Amino acid sequence: MPTALQLAADHPILMDAVRRSRKILNRRAIAGAVAGAVPIPGLDWMVDAALLSRLMPAINAEFGLTPAQLDKLPAHKRVQADKAIATVGSVLIGKFVTRDLVMRMAQHMGKRITVKQASKYVPIAGQAVSAMMSYAAIRYLGEEHIKDCVRVALKADLMLPAHG
Template sequence: MAATLQLAEHNPELAARVRYCRRLLNRRALVAAAASAVPVPGLDWAVDAALLSKLVPEINRQFGLSPEQLDQLPHHKREQAQKAIGAIGSMLVGKFITRDLVLRFAGKVGMRMSAKQAARYVPLAGQLVSALVGYSAIRYLGEEHIRDCIAVVQSAHLALPAPALKAS
């Protein structure tokens, strides 16, 4: 599978969005790793769901694929985008993100999450393994979502939205 940055290498603006989203993803995955290391049942799942429910819409916005942004597209572009979303089979591109949707999305890495739960109760080494699995799971899900967004933008020939101004 091609890395997300390689998919966007011929478009500097798209590559910049990918780098930005990967930085967001890395920060969120570090938080997930920290939560995974804490031996409190269910804490990691709650943190992962909360992280993904904020991360996925932000990635969608960066690529112009939030529901609001898609609604503002001309009719023919919106149709192209919907066809591209259907073709890649994404659950999260262009959708309102709900708790149920995040849990179904996280189900893609369910076995890793089960191993994370079991490993957490082994002193020190188990917590490290649990943190690593938590980090990897969020990274995997985020990279997959970024890859889906790139595919939709490229397939539907969508223009990226203007970058948001950063508050100082």
């Protein structure tokens, strides 16, 4: 499976968007790991959901894929973007991201979340496991979302927003 940078190869602006998105992702994943280390069952999942509900729109913005950015596209580009989003199958691109949407997206991570919650009851080692699982879950979901954004931008031949 290619990485987001491999998917964006030969597109310097797209590669920059991937790098900026990964910076945002790394900060949020570390915050999730810190919350995962707190020995209060349930707190880490609430923090993870809040982090993800802010992370996905931030990544979308790097690729010009927020609802507001897509609405500004000419009609023919909007149609191309909609088709690309449907082809990629992302439920988080071009939509307002809510906690409910994040929860549905994260359901396929369910077993990890259950293990993470159970690990809270094992002193120190359990907190470390929970922190690592929070970090890994956020990194995985964020990285997959970045790949989806790259695929949509390429399929729809979108011009990415300017960054300075």
